[in-house]
Amino acid sequence: MNKNRSQTEQRILEAVGKIVESEGFEAVGVNAVASVSGVSKVLIYRYFGSIEQLLAKYIEDNDYWLNSEFQIPQHDNVKEFSKSVFRAYIDMVRKTPALQKLYRWELTTNNPAIEKLRERREQIALGIINAVSQQSGQSLERVAGISTLVTATVPYLCVLSENCKVYNSFDISSDSGWDKLLETIDFMLDKILD
Amino acid sequence: MNKNRSQTEQRILEAVGKIVESEGFEAVGVNAVASVSGVSKVLIYRYFGSIEQLLAKYIEDNDYWLNSEFQIPQHDNVKEFSKSVFRAYIDMVRKTPALQKLYRWELTTNNPAIEKLRERREQIALGIINAVSQQSGQSLERVAGISTLVTATVPYLCVLSENCKVYNSFDISSDSGWDKLLETIDFMLDKILD
DNA sequence: TTTGCTTGTTACCGTTTGGTAACATACTTT
């Protein structure tokens, strides 16, 4: 028997990660975490208080999708900048199952951790939108509108792709479909941005 | 005690509708349906076989969002036609809670009833896309791309709006936010379609 | 070494879930 609190805490959090990636946040229950981690559920309550707090901690630890992971590309050309931002966003969401599960979870659940996350997203997005608006001469609402069309479509299709392979004849389960979609996004930006 | 099978079947289906509208498909369990409908759950199994089949029947009965409810607007102008199709789609999804719950449910679940629904949606969408492509001179993939950006954003934001009021500074819980979004959609169509 | 605190285990609890057997009541047909 090993007596090491921080280690078992980590084992619990790792178990949460496994469950989230495979089945989603909805499946993170006390029994499931205890079983997957091999840790008694009493300790889950002792160390994290509740499942809600455990998930809050997990989200806090793994908000890499907002900080280190997602690098805002640098470009002097506004159009190319916008394109590469969207491209980077698509890549990130597509290759991060836990992030897809988070987006899905947000549609059925609300709690302080999620709200905090959304506020930070909103801040980051508005920062980019502001910059693009200034450099492109387009109004804030216009840029925000374009941004909304893309950043809402991406998580939706990524989540959907788990159950549905084709959407409007695009194969959203493969790179080819997303490449085609990106072509249209690029085309749209070409037409709209100066 | 009334002995009337078709009547109790309808009471069961109505209970499903109530639960779906208020809490979503995820909350439709045998006990919940029995409690809300006031009908013994034994009869649910007897008359519908299983919850899956009950939900399939409910979806089949209520696919009004594809037939009668959603009227494809008529226009000789392609641009105006496209705009009014998107506008009608937004109106329909926004004012139909059960439809939002269905879109949400599809993100976590898959079954034959859902797949059948998706196939019909795909057919209808491709029909419209084809028509717009021919009349506008834009390629199929281009029109499909534009259509995807809109028809993915709409259910996503509608579902999200239950838990989140603001997205990219748009108030997605009120008409004003959606009007602004529609302005951008119209603007985009003006720029892209001939 | 003894005392006290932390860490971990076992066993249990009440509730809710999906699901069914057994029975009672009504209607229909012969």
Added chain:
DNA sequence: AAAGTATGTTACCAAACGGTAACAAGCAAA
């Protein structure tokens, strides 16, 4: 009227859920 079938009710079951009390084992400080 009698028999048979459709309808509805009651009561129960096993499993999974979230949650906790009570105890055992280890470690640290006195």
